[in-house]
Amino acid sequence: MSTETTLQKLRERFPNAIQNIYPFRGETTVTLPRESLLQVARWLYTDLHFEMLLDLTALDWLPREPRFDILYYFLSMQNNARLRLRVQLASNDTNIPSLTTIYPGANFYEREVFDLFGITFNGHPFLHRLLLPDYVTGHPLRKDHPLGYEPVEFTHTYAEIQPGKPNAVAPPKPRRLIGSVGGAVTELPLTLGEPATPWSGGQSETLLINMGPHHPSTHGVLRVALEVDGEKIVNAMPDIGYLHTGIEKNAEYKTYLKAIPLFDRMDYFATFFNDLAYCLAVEKLMEVDVPERAQVARVILCEVQRIQSHLIAVGSQAMDIGAVTVMTYAFREREAALDIFEMVAGARMMTSYFRFGGLAQDLPLGFSDAVRAFIQMIPPRLKEYEDLLNKNPIWLMRTRGIAEYTAEQALAHSVTGPMLRATGVNWDLRKASPYSGYEQYDFEVPVSTRAKADVLECYYIRMEEMRQSIRIVEQALAKLEKTRGQPYVTSNRKVAPPPKQELQSSMEAVIHHFKLWTEGITPPVGYAYASVESPRGELGFLVSSDGTPKPHRVRVRTPSFANLQTLPMISKGYYLADLVGIIAMTDIILGDVDR
């Protein structure tokens, strides 16, 4: 179903609700009044098969009134359609109905918007701060939030920072709240020895345990508050924000180009994907063409990195279940991938190699050989892991039937990536909405054939995806040979600097260079969303421009953030020992979750 028919149906069904339809760069934004939001969303979900609330965020146009744009981005996998709803809120009335009853996945998103923008979602089961500690005052992503000091008080204490801020208030009692998805909620104390009531009310002999943020197997600084009965999990509540560094806020104070290194720090095992999605969004906003060679290079680097990221996912999952050897083997292979990244970008992890319209520089000599050696090395090594795991009865016992969830549950919680494909949903952006020329490659999307996903199924999907990535890289290497000597970055001088030799002969080139280096790029007013299939799912960037050289807002839709939401649901009733395997299955990167 095309966007036109969707809009047609929307007009017919809700003739009075639509305030405005704004098409821009191939995306459609429909503006609604707050009152009809729930109605329209429910109708989209039931009648038009928009199964997933992909993203929910807000924009703050400070001097303007109504000040806030609340953006809901819906995805229909069945029709391969996307639709954005926008609700405008005035600065003195920031209430909006919650969508959690229709899309349970809205839970974390609404909490995040509440936390960072101060928008109140009426009807949300647990509307508390998500990323920031409770004692923080203000909402940092608002344009009028005072800057200075640390955005989040880590090295300085509250008492040191607070008096320096306008509207200083007395520090609240330090408590950190943990919420549940649709379940009971409790307040957990921060002071030693204070009793805590388990969620289940304390009738049964349950024990409350903290797992993380400082724990060997929570894959970073994830905190999970657990209620266990013996060894069995009664409740598991993820508590995030320990790695929140305000990347989205920081990006608003950098030029478009200088924001790239910030995004490397989000999903630090998939840096190319972060950069690529951001570059694609800016390229979409500015309508820049990317030359063939750059596209092929991007595909190769991304697929090598997908292999690298899945190696870590599989290796750390095996380690969490006790097979440490698989982890050391996987990290051995990963070194070879990092060598390739070092070769092109000079950095092994924080690559920052992609630029708007292409690459930062041409691929180095010997790149093709290094990649070819890498993809030849990988298949026998994958076989090695499978020899260790696939027929191992203990491994099968520990993974088969653990954390079962269905496609409906996954879709409802906005899950994407291997976790979604493990439920049998065939959805991969490289096929569904190809970018960077993925339509030219011959590869398959591994999809589970079982009714329910579990830890083992996710492992199989990741192993198979690595093999498919190798296929893509093989084809891309052939293409790369054909594009030898072609430009690696766009010739659009508003985006990419002219080559050095041009500067000596052309005044225009000098002006372009000067503009780019002093001011940066200035996209037109509007916003554009571009997404890539990262190793963890759909990674999307919404770049909003107000016509200045700095982004008005960069919103990142990270896959780990949405995938982590499923944790309370999928871990309930399993064992404490399973939880580490389940966290490893979701393959979250805390930099990606907390940003």
Add this chain to the structure above:
Amino acid sequence: MPVDYLPILVMIAIVTAFAVIALTLSAMTGPRRPNPTKLSPYESGMPPFGSARRRFSIKYYLTAVLFILFDIEIIFFYPWAVLFRDLGWFGLSAMGTFMLVLLIGYVYVWRKGGFEWD
């Protein structure tokens, strides 16, 4: 003979001395710079919820009871095994009867879900 056990007593004494020396040594050497955070129980870097000493799940208790049952059974097995050659078929039938009674209990526990840990 009781005198056979004398070396064991000697060993117990020496081993106890070793343990005491090691524990004293560890208390004497090394720095001593305690602070409240260091001395608080480790719970993944967060202040712990409540106390760790509380009633724990009944299933552990069940395991202990099962253990006592079967461990006593083993004690009966040992002298029987040593004298098995002399006891012959009579020994086997006697132990078989004893085992049968225990097996009934074992099957009962199994059927009642005593070996299910969920």
Add this chain to the structure above:
Amino acid sequence: MTLDPIVITLIEAVVKTIVVIVALLTAFAYLTLVERYVIAKIQSRIGPNRVGAIGGIALLQPIADAIKMIFKEDFWPSQADKIIYTIAPGIAVGTALLAWAVMPLHPSTEIFGYRVDFFIADVNIGVLYLLAIGSLGVYGIVLGGWGSNNKYSMLGALRSTAQMISYEVSLGLALVGVLMISGSLSLVTIVEKQSFIWNVVWQPLGFIIYFIAAVAEVNRLPFDLPEAETELVAGYQTEYSSLKFALFYMAEYINMITVSAIAATMFLGGYQGPFGILPGVHWLVLKIMFFIFVMMWMRGTLPRFRYDQLMRFGWQVLLPLALANIFITALVMLVVGA
């Protein structure tokens, strides 16, 4: 001058005990190095190669580790039960060492016209003694977990207790077959009877059951749940530091040596060579090293069981098998003997 036989026995016991303890501690120290090295090789890493390295192996590493452990801060958590918390590692290491009192190490020989027995004590209930001491070992862990007042420690200790007592049943039953063949509870007698054919030939099933149960008894992969690092941080050892931590570690490795030595003694003829070739302590050491290598190999290969799977395996697979083994042995012995 003639000494009272009791005094001679006492002096002999003191000397032997000290020799055995020193040997065990040295073995423990170097076992940590061997383990680190073997696991490193399995996992295609380099392993320790810095402290006093000869040929890429850090031969002085254990000494460096010991010195470091001694000079680490030793603290008592504020909510810990101080006495229990302190004595727990002592109990763990004490029981681990005590098992060696009845282990025959070498055939008795005449030295300068004086008969020397290479065991500390030959008691007529040797096997029973081993099991009894082995059961006491669990106290170290349980008290350590309880005394720390830490939830991870507590869970680790509970798991550990449940696991160890569950597998002790199968372990004890696996040895019954050997006792039926040997007709004695004295380890010395059992070894002497295996001078030509080892018990493993008659007791293959019993041997396998024993080995599995023994790996579970010493909390090694795939049964290392009590200290499952990925979920329980370090299990009952979480709150321990300095030499107290080292004592737990020591107990664990000595237990590894002990169960290997029991396996060698009960099933593989102890100090007896194959077909009676050159009996001596070297065979025992070789066999122990073999078992320990297998345990390290398992650690480098297998993932970890989950608690319920482990308990189910112990009670529903190993226990019936061990009982069946006893009856098969009895039937075969009666039919062949008759």
